[in-house]
Amino acid sequence: MKRNNWIWLGLLGMVLVVSAGWYWFHNQSANTSDQEQASIGKTATLYLHGYSGGAGSTNTLIRHAKQAGATKVLTATVSKNGKVSWLGTPHHVRKPIVQVVFEDNRNPDAVKWADWLATVNRQLYQRYGVRNVNFVAHSMGNMAVMFYAIRNQDQQKLPKINAYVAIAGHFDGIIGLGDQPHQIKLAANGYPSPLDENYAE
Numbered sequence: 001m002k003r004n005n006w007i008w009l010g011l012l013g014m015v016l017v018v019s020a021g022w023y024w025f026h027n028q029s030a031n032t033s034d035q036e037q038a039s040i041g042k043t044a045t046l047y048l049h050g051y052s053g054g055a056g057s058t059n060t061l062i063r064h065a066k067q068a069g070a071t072k073v074l075t076a077t078v079s080k081n082g083k084v085s086w087l088g089t090p091h092h093v094r095k096p097i098v099q100v101v102f103e104d105n106r107n108p109d110a111v112k113w114a115d116w117l118a119t120v121n122r123q124l125y126q127r128y129g130v131r132n133v134n135f136v137a138h139s140m141g142n143m144a145v146m147f148y149a150i151r152n153q154d155q156q157k158l159p160k161i162n163a164y165v166a167i168a169g170h171f172d173g174i175i176g177l178g179d180q181p182h183q184i185k186l187a188a189n190g191y192p193s194p195l196d197e198n199y200a201e
Contacts, residue, residue, distance in 0.1 A: 039129035040073050040096040043162055048100045048117070050139025050168070051108075055101050057138060062097055070095035074128075078116040080104040090128055098124065100141075110140065114147030121148070121158050132162040142169030172199040 045065070049057035055075065062072055073096045074088040080103055100120055102113060124130040135145045145164060152158055172184055172192040187193040 039092050040090050040098075040124075041092055041094065042130065043132040043134065044073075044096045044098050044124060044128075044130045044159075045070065045134040045136060046098045046100050046117075046120070048135065048137040048141030048144055049102070049105070050137075050141050052105050053138065053141075054105060055099060058099060058136070061136060062099060065095075065097060070097050072097040072099060075099045075101060076120045076123075077101045077103060078120060080107075082116055082119055084119055084123055086123075096130075102144075110143035111147050111151075113140065113144035114151055117144045117148045118152055118155075118158065121152075125157055125159050130159050133159040134163040134165075135161065136165045136167070137169070138167045139170065142166045142171065146171065172196045 047058040047062055049055070062070075066072060071093040072088070073090055073093060074086055076098055077085045077087065078101070079085070098120075100117065102116055104112075107113070121130075121133060124133070137145045145166075146169075149161060172195065184192050184194065192199065
């Protein structure tokens with residue numbers, strides 16, 4: 001092979017190496033940029049519906065929050081098996097709202113709801129840079145928040161609870177499907193009577 005051919009092959013090899021390096025560097029920068037753009041803010045407010053509820057249960061609350069300057073950026077829909085599907089365009093805003101929807105909304109197991117909520121919060125922490133959360137919860141959504149707080153208080157890779165608004169929380173449980181207001185009384189020791197086993201925990 002002539003000397004000129006070797007020179008041309010060497011130059012071609014150098015061009016390929018430089019091109020591959022540039023391509024790799026450009027993709028790394030783009031990935032970093034995408035991750036930064038995915039951040040929705042350090043503190044997010046999560047809206048949780050109650051038993052047999054859904055997105056419609058918290059839409060009005062979210063609409064009023066938006067009128068006060070908040071921005072809904074994401075909806076987290078949790079399947080029966082705990083898989084989270086995200087809908088929305090994550091971007092950094094001053095007061096981000098995340099609407100949480102549990103598909104298995106008639107599951108009576110509050111601990112299961114808490115586990116689903118933990119999955120949502122873990123992904124908010126890892127994917128979207130959320131370090132603190134506010135909760136606005138209705139009915140059984142409150143039980144999800146309570147059990148989430150109890151079961152995850154020492155976890156490091158989850159957002160910290162900053163504030164919590166409870167709407168119609170049945171913290172001492174309910175007395176069957178026909179439950180009516182004021183059936184639970186306070187005993188002399190200050191505890192509710194009857195005392196729900198989850199509340200006692």
